[in-house]
Amino acid sequence: MSAAAPFQRLVYYSRNEVDGDADALDAAIDEILSLSQRNNAQADVTGALLFNTGCFGQVLEGPRRAVEATFERIQRDPRHSDVTLLAFETTDARAFPNWSMAYVGAKPAQAVRYNEIAASSGFDPSRMTANRLLETLHGLAMEKEA
Ligand SMILES: Cc1cc2nc3c(=O)[nH]c(=O)nc-3n(C[C@H](O)[C@H](O)[C@H](O)COP(=O)(O)O)c2cc1C
Known part of the structure; x- marks a missing residue:
């Protein structure tokens, strides 16, 4: 028998509810990231965010x-909805040890463009498994770190 793993990992996706143009979304994501980086650093939480x-x-x-x-705070946040839990599991090692919250998406303004053109072929987390989403975010974060 092995000892309980020291870390919890949670993976979810949700739907954006920020209204407005690309600049409004840009500003909202900047705010979410700076809040996240400050809170998470204090709470010993790490991770990655994709939009x-x-x-x-x-x-x-x-x-x-x-x-x-x-996650309880995040779920109450009106900037997104349909928060869908994909994984809640223990793990021996963090996937993002160096990131209080890595942003691995495109610039939000670009993401809005993708949003318009990629409805069928683009990133669709609702069709992803937890492992695929984790691997996608991890790959993007490692590219950023390199
Ligand atoms: C998509 C998304 C991801 C978020 N990620 C985090 C996070 O990793 N850490 C965090 O503290 N807040 C995160 N937030 C912000 C929280 O929902 C909340 O606004 C923040 O923690 C401040 O909570 P408070 O106003 O109750 O203090 C996220 C919000 C959204 C919409």
């Missing part, structure tokens, strides 16, 4: 209670 085609995808990892408290 594309009208959806957010996010991985949160850290001590279980910190991840749960963070």
Whole structure:
């Protein structure tokens, strides 16, 4: 028998509810990221956030209670809806040890464009499994880190 894993990992996707043009979305995502980076650093939470085609995808990892408290706040946030949990699991190692919250999406303004053109072929987290979403975010974060 192995000891309980030290970290909790949570993966979800949700639907964007920020109204307005690309600049409004840009500003909203900047605000979400700076809040996240400050709160998560204090709470020992790490992870990554993706925005594309009208959806957010996010991985949160850290001590279980910190991840749960963070997710409870996130779920109440009116800037998104239909928050759908894909995974809630223990893990021995963080996938994003160096990121209080990595943003791995395109610039929001570009993402809005993708949103318009990629309805059928683009990133659609609602068709992804937790592992695929985790791998996608992890690959993008590692590219950023390199
Ligand atoms: C897509 C999305 C992701 C978010 N990710 C985080 C996060 O990782 N950490 C965090 O503290 N807040 C995150 N937030 C913001 C929270 O919902 C909330 O606004 C923030 O934690 C401040 O909560 P408070 O006003 O209750 O203090 C996120 C919000 C959205 C819409």
